[in-house]
Amino acid sequence: MIAELGLAVLWMAAALAVLQLAAGIIALRPKGEHLAGVVRPLAVMQGVLVAFAFLALVTLFLETDLSVKLVAENSHSAKPFIFKLAGTWGNHEGSMLLWVTIMGLAGGFVALIEKRLREDTLVATLAGQAFVSLGFYAFLLLSSNPFERLPEPAPDGNGLNPLLQDIGLAFHPPTLYVGYVGLSIAFSFAIGALVTRDVGPAFARAMRPWVLGAWIFLTLGITAGSYWAYYTLGWGGWWFWDPVENASLMPWLAATALLHSCSVLASRNALRAWTVMLGVIAFSMSMVGTFLVRSGILTSVHAFAVDPERGSFILALLAIYIGGALTLFGVRAATVTEGARFSFVSREASLVFNNVMLCGILGIVLVGTLYPLLTEAFGTKVSVGPPYFNPVSAIFAIPMLLVLAVGPLLRWRNDKAGRVTMPFAIAALIMAAVFLIAEMVAPGIHLLPALGLAIASGLFFASLLPLKGRNLRRTPLPVWGMVIAHLGIAVALFGMASDSAFSTEKLAAMTVGDTQNVGPWQVKLESIDPVAGPNWTALQATLSARYAGGAPITLEPQARVFASPPGTRTESALKTRWNGQLYSVLGEEGEDGRWQMRFWWKPFVPMIWYGGVLIALGGVLALLGRVAADVKRLRAEGKIAYRRMRQGR
Missing domain, CATH: 2.40.128 (Lipocalin)
Incomplete structure (x- = not known):
């Protein structure tokens, strides 16, 4: 009965997504404004229903209901409780239901709390989210039904892949899914702003918390997954440039660029078109990763699906979402105004430079991940690994890290290079000294590890400089977040270089x-x-x-x-x-x-994961600071509205 109820509720949620999309489209027309008020409730109710469906599946796994095909294939009666729970999403169908659940809850949350956008932009955003959700509902209900019954209950279940029966991996996929879905929300915001021609600071301020939240969860998910592979697989490595690893890294790189671009637009009204494009690219990378993991073209513990039809379904979704978004961007790009200008020496310029470098690394990872798959399709097997990824990505990563050391010290809009010459010179001296020490301590050390040790040391020093001259108790949380996240990058880089140089x-x-x-x-x-x-x-x-x-x-x-x-x-x-x-x-x-x-x-290898945690912590502090500022602003606006109401009486 629970399985049938869960399936029925999932169909109802999909139906509400259809209504949400239709109401949103009609509400954006000249004579359809009266339907704008129903879009928010539909989004909230859709989130509630899909969450109920997921809880039904969790109940089936915890009770080990072996009449349900998914439970029989991925659980058994003797499995510990925590892995019965993890078995809910440790498979293709369950993980996709978790994906849709997070997406539905996120859309409902946007409908409940978002007050900064124009009403038409919010309606367009929720309609866009419903459109994205519909593809995944169709995927679940038509090709990946998680509630399918067996003709006869199984005597016992097959159990969960032994590699997945680990506490680290039990919570690694949900963490990544929250990140992916956060990028879907950012994608919907970008589409909504393009549809209503409302690309500006208000749009960026509304989107920024979702991008920041997605980035935090992606950081934690990648860090946890790296450590799981390190201690469980017994190979002693923390990253191998495996296609499935790259599938999580690519959205993170795009989200990092989007986060910084979004912040510039929100606070300085610049990089409008760039922000929208990055919103599309970030979600595109999530979809590419989903296709790689679920198309059957990869053999991996993460590769849940081996059915080519499912891969074709996801590929069609990717083409519809991304092709449609890029077409819309091409049509509406002329309506996106330039925004405020800035000089070559400014914080905005440093952020643009590093965003270009991040996109360069993203391109390298994307090509290196897809090239072997393309050559194999034509009968030739090619291996692309560290000999390609490490030196080629370093071409972009090294300049990016050097600019990262000085960028936060620059002023907005316009600055003079001479003002930051001294701190950068000190950082450069630290880098040179550490490089020479590394060469003396470890003769024959390779160039990249030595440079990594040197840049990490200089970046650690430079990351603390934004706190110079500040009252630390009154320093805004977003500033603390930036400092700690950049420190985390330095710490992680030092651990990576040390592991490579001295293991x-x-x-x-x-x-x-x-x-x-x-x-x-x-x-x-x-x-x-x-x-x-x-x-x-x-x-x-x-x-x-x-x-x-x-x-x-x-x-x-x-x-x-x-x-x-x-x-x-x-x-x-x-x-x-x-x-x-x-x-x-x-x-x-x-x-x-x-x-x-x-x-x-x-x-010093643990510094890799300590650094990852610091990066995520920096994101959490920045998010808390932004949320606190928004709450303060809303309270002030509420007081003003209350006074006006009293005066009107």
């Missing part, structure tokens, strides 16, 4: 009692024992590790075996210190009775 790896065949040195660590294999978990068994190595002859600590890497569905997973064991991380992996037993062990000493 030490050891492969060893060991018997119980053997020792192995890796970097400053000495590791002894104490025992190999069988252990069992709630739905897995494992062989566990007990290791005794000493740092520079100090007190021993215990590490327990595992090789886990899952029965439902059959599969294995590496469970690495990590020891984190202030200056790095010891990483250990248990391999297979050889014919001679020795165990294959793999160790890494990775100096």
Whole structure:
């Protein structure tokens, strides 16, 4: 009964999306203004209904209702509670329902709280959101029904992919989905503003919180996914330029550019056309990522769908949404006025430069991701990996980071280069000193890691300079957010460069009692024992590790075996210190009775993820500051309206 109710409610939500789109289109016509008032309630109700449908699916997974096909294929009775919950979105149909749910709730939230836009622009925005939602409703209801029943209930379920049965990955996809959907809202704002020719500061102020929120969740999702791959897959790397990794990176790059462009338009009334175009590009990258993951053209733990028809459906949606948006932009571009001008030496100019660099990196990642797929379609397999991505993206990333060091110190509209010469010179001296130290400490270090260490150090210093001369207690939260986010970039870059420059790896065949040195660590294999978990068994190595002859600590890497569905997973064991991380992996037993062990000493590698958290924290502070400012403004406007009402009496 729950499945049928969930499906019925999902159809009702789709019907409301149709009504929302139709009412919005009619309300924008000269004689249809009377329908403008129904668009908001329709959006709110649609969000409520689709949320109810998703909760119905969650209930089916928590109860392990094996008469539902999706539950039988992705869960089983012995699975722990948290992974029953994660199983709701750890599959194609459930994840798409989560996507549509977040989209519906976001649209309803916009309808409830947005007061800054002109009424016609808001109606056009909500109509655009309904149009986007309709494609995904059609995708769910026509080709990916999450509530489909089996002819006979299964005796037990197949379970969840062992690689997905991890607390990190359980919450990694929803985090990314919130980011993707936030970009869909930004896309709808851009379309609404183009339709009503209302591209200006009010439009940017309305869109900015959604872009900022999407960017925060994308940052957290990418950071969590990177760390999950690092400690779970047992390969010791944090990024491999895999197409699925790139599918999440591309929207983040576009969202970063959009966020800065949107802020300039909101506060300085500049970059109007650029902001609208970036709004379209950011959502386009979300759709490209969705196509890559769900078309069946990739083989990955993230690639849920293997049905070419589903891939064709998503490709059609991508063509409709993006092609339509670009056509609308081409038609209405002439109506988007230039906005305020600024000089070559100004904060706006630095933001434009870095946005161009971000788009350059985005183009490199997009080409490197799609090129192997295109060549394979013609019968030729090509591998594109770090040898391409690292040096080519550095061509754009290095100038961008150097400008990032000085950009926040520049004034709006117009400035003089001489005013920031001294702080930039100090930052340059720091970079040069660190570069030379790296060359002396690690002779033969590659150029890119050395440059990364140097630029990270100079950027860390420069990121603090916007606080110089300020009363820290009265410094606005958005300024703190900018400083902390830029510090996070410096911290993450330092961790990346350190890992590339100084990591030490050891492969060893060991018997119980053997020792192995890796970097400053000495590791002894104490025992190999069988252990069992709630739905897995494992062989566990007990290791005794000493740092520079100090007190021993215990590490327990595992090789886990899952029965439902059959599969294995590496469970690495990590020891984190202030200056790095010891990483250990248990391999297979050889014919001679020795165990294959793999160790890494990775100096400062945790700074990669600390930096990611700092970047997201900076975004949170900036968002809180913007929200507080909006609340203060609304209160002031409310007081003025109240006084006028009293005076009118």
